[in-house]
Structures are given as C-alpha cells and as structure tokens.
Amino acid sequence: MFKFEILHQSTQSSARVGRITTPHGVIDTPNYVPVGTNGILKAVDHTMLNQHDCQLMFCNTYHLALHPGADVIAEAGGIHKFSGRKGPIITDSGGFQVFSLAYGSVASELKSQGTKQTDNAVIKIDESGVRFRSYRDGREIHLTPESSIQLQKKIGADIIIPFDELPPFHCKAVQLKKAFARTHRWQQRSLTEHQKAVNNQAIYGVVHGGLDKQLRQKSCQLLTDMRFDGYAIGGSLGKQRSDLFDVLDYCKPSLPPESAKHLLGIADMPSISEGVKYGIDTFDSCYPTRAARHSVVFVGDEKIKLSSGKYKRDFQPIDPNCQCWTCKNSTRAFVHHLFKAHEPSALTLASIHNVQAMMDKMKRIRKQIMNNEI
Amino acid sequence: MFKFEILHQSTQSSARVGRITTPHGVIDTPNYVPVGTNGILKAVDHTMLNQHDCQLMFCNTYHLALHPGADVIAEAGGIHKFSGRKGPIITDSGGFQVFSLAYGSVASELKSQGTKQTDNAVIKIDESGVRFRSYRDGREIHLTPESSIQLQKKIGADIIIPFDELPPFHCKAVQLKKAFARTHRWQQRSLTEHQKAVNNQAIYGVVHGGLDKQLRQKSCQLLTDMRFDGYAIGGSLGKQRSDLFDVLDYCKPSLPPESAKHLLGIADMPSISEGVKYGIDTFDSCYPTRAARHSVVFVGDEKIKLSSGKYKRDFQPIDPNCQCWTCKNSTRAFVHHLFKAHEPSALTLASIHNVQAMMDKMKRIRKQIMNNEI
Numbered sequence: 041m042f043k044f045e046i047l048h049q050s051t052q053s054s055a056r057v058g059r060i061t062t063p064h065g066v067i068d069t070p071n072y073v074p075v076g077t078n079g080i081l082k083a084v085d086h087t088m089l090n091q092h093d094c095q096l097m098f099c100n101t102y103h104l105a106l107h108p109g110a111d112v113i114a115e116a117g118g119i120h121k122f123s124g125r126k127g128p129i130i131t132d133s134g135g136f137q138v139f140s141l142a143y144g145s146v147a148s149e150l151k152s153q154g155t156k157q158t159d160n161a162v163i164k165i166d167e168s169g170v171r172f173r174s175y176r177d178g179r180e181i182h183l184t185p186e187s188s189i190q191l192q193k194k195i196g197a198d199i200i201i202p203f204d205e206l207p208p209f210h211c212k213a214v215q216l217k218k219a220f221a222r223t224h225r226w227q228q229r230s231l232t233e234h235q236k237a238v239n240n241q242a243i244y245g246v247v248h249g250g251l252d253k254q255l256r257q258k259s260c261q262l263l264t265d266m267r268f269d270g271y272a273i274g275g276s277l278g279k280q281r282s283d284l285f286d287v288l289d290y291c292k293p294s295l296p297p298e299s300a301k302h303l304l305g306i307a308d309m310p311s312i313s314e315g316v317k318y319g320i321d322t323f324d325s326c327y328p329t330r331a332a333r334h335s336v337v338f339v340g341d342e343k344i345k346l347s348s349g350k351y352k353r354d355f356q357p358i359d360p361n362c363q364c365w366t367c368k369n370s371t372r373a374f375v376h377h378l379f380k381a382h383e384p385s386a387l388t389l390a391s392i393h394n395v396q397a398m399m400d401k402m403k404r405i406r407k408q409i410m411n412n413e414i
Numbered sequence: 415m416f417k418f419e420i421l422h423q424s425t426q427s428s429a430r431v432g433r434i435t436t437p438h439g440v441i442d443t444p445n446y447v448p449v450g451t452n453g454i455l456k457a458v459d460h461t462m463l464n465q466h467d468c469q470l471m472f473c474n475t476y477h478l479a480l481h482p483g484a485d486v487i488a489e490a491g492g493i494h495k496f497s498g499r500k501g502p503i504i505t506d507s508g509g510f511q512v513f514s515l516a517y518g519s520v521a522s523e524l525k526s527q528g529t530k531q532t533d534n535a536v537i538k539i540d541e542s543g544v545r546f547r548s549y550r551d552g553r554e555i556h557l558t559p560e561s562s563i564q565l566q567k568k569i570g571a572d573i574i575i576p577f578d579e580l581p582p583f584h585c586k587a588v589q590l591k592k593a594f595a596r597t598h599r600w601q602q603r604s605l606t607e608h609q610k611a612v613n614n615q616a617i618y619g620v621v622h623g624g625l626d627k628q629l630r631q632k633s634c635q636l637l638t639d640m641r642f643d644g645y646a647i648g649g650s651l652g653k654q655r656s657d658l659f660d661v662l663d664y665c666k667p668s669l670p671p672e673s674a675k676h677l678l679g680i681a682d683m684p685s686i687s688e689g690v691k692y693g694i695d696t697f698d699s700c701y702p703t704r705a706a707r708h709s710v711v712f713v714g715d716e717k718i719k720l721s722s723g724k725y726k727r728d729f730q731p732i733d734p735n736c737q738c739w740t741c742k743n744s745t746r747a748f749v750h751h752l753f754k755a756h757e758p759s760a761l762t763l764a765s766i767h768n769v770q771a772m773m774d775k776m777k778r779i780r781k782q783i784m785n786n787e788i
Contacts, residue, residue, distance in 0.1 A: 077755075078751070078752070078757055079748070080752065080759050082757065082758060082759075083757075083758040083759060084759065085739075085743075085762060086743065087739060088462070108747065108750075108751040108754070112726060112727055112747065112751075115729075116729050116745070116747060116748075122745075122748055122751075123748055124743045124745075124748060352482060352486060353486055353489060355489075365459075365461060369459075369460065369498045370497075370498045371496075371498075373482065373486065373490060374453075374490075374496055374497055374498060376482075377452070377453070377482040377486075377496075378454065380481050380482070381477070381481055383452055383454055383456065383457075384456060384457040384758055385454050385456075385457060385459050387758055388457075388459060388758070388762065389459060
C-alpha cells in the first residue's frame with residue numbers, strides 16, 4: 041500500500057516534488073510534519089486543521105506507550121480510531137526519548153558537556169535494549185527492537201521507525217563506532233520483527249554515523265541493503281546548521297534516490313529551504329507549535345512575539361496573506377490580549393497559524409521545485 | 415433595535431418561549447448564556463461553536479477594562495470587531511467583581527463568616543462609587559455608575575447592566591437597607607448616563623433586596639418605574655436553591671410580564687428547570703466551562719468525571735446522543751487520555767461538549783414549554 045512517487049525532479053538540485061501514498065491518504069512532498077506527541081497536536085484538535093493542511097502527523101511511541109498504553113490504543117482499533125485523526129500518522133521508536141533520559145536532551149547536551157542526567161530513570165542499556173522506569177508509575181519497561189516494533193504495531197501508524205541507539209553528542213570515536221554497530225544490529229532486528237506482520241505499515245531505516253562521513257555513508261549502505269521502505273536521517277546532526285548540511289551531503293549519494301527521505305526532528309525554515317536540495321522529502325519538528333505556545337508566530341519567513349506590548353493595538357491579522365482560521369477570524373491585538381489574559385485559546389489560535397504557515401511555506405517550495413527554481 | 419417577544423406562554427406556569435432581537439442577532443429563550451470573561455469562552459474559540467449554538471455570550475467589564483482596556487476595544491470598533499464574535503454579547507457592570515474584592519467571593523463568603531478579604535485592593539466605597547487598584551498594574555480606578563456605563567459604551571455589547579452595589583451575604587438588615595437604597599440610586603444614575611447615548615444598546619435593571627420579600631418587591635417596583643429594557647435578578651440569592659426560588663417567587667408578580675428577565679450567575683440544571691417556571695428567560699454561569707476544565711462533563715442531566723480511570727477504555731462518545739464537535743469526533747477514552755497527558759485540547763473538547771449540552775437542554779425546555787409540559 042505504501043508508495044512513494046517522484047512527480048518532478050528539479051534541474052537545479054536534488055530537490056524533487058513527490059507523493060507518498062499510505063493507507064490513510066497521501067502526503068505531498070516536500071512537506072512539514074507537525075508533532076502530536078500524545079496523538080494530537082498541542083492545543084489543536086484534528087478537526088480544526090483542514091486534513092489537507094496537515095497531511096502527516098508525527099506521534100511519539102514512548103509517550104503513547106506510557107499513556108494510554110499501546111494495548112488501550114489497540115483495543116480502540118489503532119491510533120486513528122483512538123484519536124479520531126483520519127490522515128496519515130508516523131510514529132518513532134521511543135529510542136530518542138529513552139536515550140534522552142540517559143544522556144539529557146539534545147539541547148541540554150549541546151549546552152553542557154553531555155554529562156548524564158539520568159535521575160535513575162534508565163536502569164540498563166545493553167545489547168538486548170534499554171531498561172527504564174516509567175515516570176508515570178515507576179513501572180520498569182524493557183524497550184528492545186522487538187518490543188518497540190510490537191508497540192508500534194499496536195499503535196498502528198502508517199509509517200514506523202526501527203529502534204535505534206542515539207549516542208550522546210559528546211562521545212568519543214570509539215563509543216560512536218560501538219553505538220554505530222549496535223544501532224544497525226537493532227535496526228535489522230526491528231526490520232525482522234516488522235516483517236513478521238507488515239500489516240500495511242511502512243518502515244523507514246534511520247541513518248546514523250554522527251558527523252563522520254565514512255560512517256554516514258556506511259550506514260546508508262547497510263540500510264539500503266536491508267531494504268527499508270524509506271530512510272530517515274537521524275543520530276547526532278551536529279551543533280550548527282552547517283554540520284547538518286554536511287551530513288545531508290554525505291548521505292545524498294549513498295541512499296536510493298527513488299526512496300522517500302525524512303529528516304528527524306528538524307524543520308526550521310532555513311534547514312527546510314536547504315534540506316530539500318539534498319532530496320529530503322519530509323521534516324518533523326515540534327518547534328512551530330511550541331513557539332506558538334510562547335506567543336512566537338510566523339509572518340512569512342519572519343517571526344514576531346505576539347505578547348509584546350506593541351501588538352496591543354495592531355488590528356491586522358497575524359499575517360494578512362494567511363488564510364488560516366486564526367487569520368481569517370482574529371487580529372494580532374486580540375490574540376495578544378488572549379495571551380496577556382492567560383486564555384487557553386491563545387495557544388490554539390497561535391498554533392493553528394504556525395502550522396498553516398509551515399504548510400504554506402511547503403506549498404511555495406513545491407511550486408519553486410516544479411519551476412526548477414530550487 | 416432591542417426587542418423581546420413572547421411566542422408562547424405556557425398554560426402550566428409562568429414559563430414562556432420567546433425571542434430577543436439585538437443588533438447582532440436573535441436569542442431564542444429560555445436560553446443559557448455562557449461566560450466569556452475576557453471576550454472569549456475559556457478554551458473555546460468563537461468559530462468552533464456554531465453561532466446558532468451560542469446565541470448570547472456574557473463578558474465581564476471588570477476584566478476587559480483591566481485588559482486590554484475599554485479604549486483599545488473602542489479603537490478596534492467595539493467588542494464584536496475586537497473579538498471576532500458575530501453573535502450578541504451582554505456585559506455586566508464590573509460591580510460584582512469589585513465588591514467580591516471587598517467582601518470575598520460569594521462562595522468563600524458562604525463558607526466563611528463574610529470577613530473582608532480585601533488585600534487592600536478596594537480603597538474606598540462611597541456614594542460616588544468604588545475606588546480600587548488594578549491587580550495588573552496597581553493603577554487606581556474609580557468605578558462609578560457613570561464610568562461603568564462609559565466603559566460598557568466603549569466595549570459596545572448588545573445588552574449592558576447598570577452599576578449596582580452587591581452587599582455581603584452576611585450583612586445586618588440595616589446595612590442591607592442602606593445598600594438597597596444606594597444600589598437604586600446608582601442604577602438610576604447608570605440609566606441616565608446610558609440615555610445620553612443609547613447607541614443601540616439595551617440595559618437591564620438589576621433587582622436587589624436579598625432574601626427580603628418586601629425589599630425584592632420594592633426593587634421590582636422602583637426598576638419598573640425607571641423603565642429598563644429588561645430585568646436581571648441579582649444581589650444575594652441565598653445559600654440554598656430554595657432561597658433562590660423564594661426570591662424568584664417574590665419578583666415574579668412585581669416585574670412587567672412582557673419584559674425579558676435574566677438570572678445573574680446561576681445556570682445549574684435544577685435551577686434552570688425550576689427558574690423558567692418563574693418566567694426567567696436567560697441564565698448565565700461560568701460553571702459548565704469551568705467544570706469541563708476539571709474534566710467534569712454532562713451526560714444528559716448527569717455528570718461524569720472523565721479523568722477517572724474507569725474511562726480509560728470507554729470508546730463511546732461522551733454522550734452518544736450529543737451532536738457536538740467533540741462527540742462526533744472523539745471518545746471518552748481519548749478525552750480521558752488528553753486530560754491525563756495534560757494536553758490543552760482536553761479543555762477545549764470537554765468545554766465544547768458542556769456548552770452544547772446546555773444548549774440542548776435549553777432546546778428541550780423550549781419544546782416542553784411549547785407543549786405546555788412545564
């Protein structure tokens with residue numbers, strides 16, 4: 041059922057316009073993938089966003105496994121029936137969150153020296169997988185390549201991701217190589233588990249290797265040999281944007297050009313504009329909705345902070361060129377007021393706008409690629 | 415422009431089905447009036463609720479005057495343009511909140527002995543009005559009958575309310591009588607100020623007199639003589655529901671039967687079911703949306719607490735008979751999950767349902783009155 045087609049290949053770069061078909065609908069590419077950690081975008085109900093305007097939603101297996109639990113979702117008939125979302129969904133493996141428990145978040149890692157911030161949540165990491173404690177009830181959970189895939193089968197997203205090891209950013213070469221070898225063994229085990237019952241789900245292999253060109257290219261080769269349905273660029277993507285582009289440059293020639301490619305966790309405007317040139321088809325990030333909840337909204341390629349006093353009397357829409365629900369029905373002054381008055385709708389209205397702004401950006405990019413301008 | 419018509423008078427009681435016409439649309443009566451303190455229902459954007467399903471919204475002048483300020487709203491062209499709401503709006507005078515600052519909230523008063531809980535917010539109450547400090551910026555504000563009306567002119571709701579004195583529940587007869595006299599002087603001053611520039615706004619007089627039959631009836635007489643456009647039952651409405659019904663019973667014969675009547679701040683199901691029999695046409699309360707934010711949702715005339723573990727696997731809509739956005743698109747189990755995961759959409763989905771449940775209740779009541787069953 042899963043299918044990726046390239047509709048137009050730019051003559052200017054590796055950018056392409058394509059279409060991913062899944063059991064729950066199509067995704068025009070390149071596209072932005074908003075994050076709905078718990079099965080819903082933060083502060084934005086599914087039905088508020090035109091389905092057409094949010095073609096793929098990214099959910100987190102780690103969070104869904106802790107609550108409501110994969111069994112509850114399976115009982116409901118899968119994540120689509122459970123959440124009421126009709127469009128395509130992708131889940132990650134839970135690995136990213138579990139390794140964040142062990143090493144701290146990427147952001148805090150970049151700021152600190154990568155010291156462990158474990159709070160004893162992670163009990164043991166070994167060849168079998170990761171043992172950790174649920175922050176909800178203290179229950180011990182053993183996340184392995186097999187159990188991650190089983191969880192993702194129960195959740196039932198359209199696209200799933202193998203369980204991988206995310207080594208800390210500040211790690212020695214020897215540690216990186218060890219993690220590198222294990223992450224590919226884990227991905228092979230994940231794939232084998234997946235193939236026992238494909239159930240109309242696609243699986244994307246995750247390219248690792250940090251900032252090391254040879255490791256990145258070797259990873260591409262290993263995953264291509266395993267024959268995943270698509271590929272996601274993951275692992276440590278560096279400290280600055282140029283590191284990311286280096287990684288994308290290493291991977292570009294080493295992955296099958298006809299396969300769908302996802303960039304994990306990065307979707308800022310400059311990274312998208314540049315990333316599509318390396319043939320990236322989808323980008324996920326929780327930044328647009330998180331920024332919105334802090335009153336930062338997109339106006340074209342710029343951002344403004346709506347809670348600032350200067351918007352108190354600004355009676356124009358957030359973006360006069362935007363056709364979203366928020367811009368059609370309210371003004372900067374009103375949303376400013378809602379933030380100042382701590383009204384929950386402030387989060388909703390700002391988030392709807394930012395997601396729409398991302399979707400509009402992607403539409404413009406697809407048009408530019410069609411015109412060979414990118 | 416303001417008009418109230420009685421379409422059917424029940425043969426069983428003083429209940430009637432009617433229609434209020436305002437510059438921004440009609441309100442079928444009896445009806446429930448949700449509270450949008452800051453110009454929007456908490457967690458529910460205007461456009462989410464079918465306008466037809468929320469015919470009148472109650473906003474608080476006190477809160478709007480403190481933020482964004484009546485001048486900003488006037489600059490935007492009034493509360494409808496500022497907030498984007500197209501349907502009718504009613505504002506109160508700010509008196510209720512200011513006197514709550516002085517005497518504590520009604521609820522805390524009922525529990526305590528009515529001791530002052532002022533925090534020095536209220537500086538002085540005298541014949542001119544009330545001086546208090548803004549909790550936002552410490553600025554001193556002098557709220558008087560004239561200034562309250564001027565604020566409400568700037569805000570520009572369809573229906574406004576005169577500035578009245580709300581005496582504490584635990585007050586001596588002599589204090590009640592003093593407040594009683596002053597509240598009617600204040601209402602006359604409010605009316606005079608209003609009449610200087612009616613601007614298509616209607617004004618409802620507020621009946622006072624606590625639980626004293628003679629005072630209530632005298633209040634009705636005084637206000638009727640002043641010739642308000644409608645009447646609101648306010649002041650202390652007692653400690654238990656039977657006190658409220660006594661008050662409604664005192665007022666019923668003393669107010670013009672052909673006028674619209676509002677019950678201030680009370681809209682629980684039993685009070686509505688009984689209140690319509692005394693000819694009450696509209697009821698406002700923030701309870702349905704506040705309860706929703708605490709995961710308490712209405713199922714017919716019952717309530718359930720969705721955050722309870724027993725709804726974890728309950729895959730039916732909140733109310734299978736409800737046609738609201740929430741019930742059409744999600745289940746108890748999903749909204750339970752959203753509450754447990756602290757997702758902001760939980761507040762939105764539960765609130766939409768509770769408002770719709772109130773509207774459905776009112777529709778049933780109107781039908782029962784049409785059939786002379788009430």
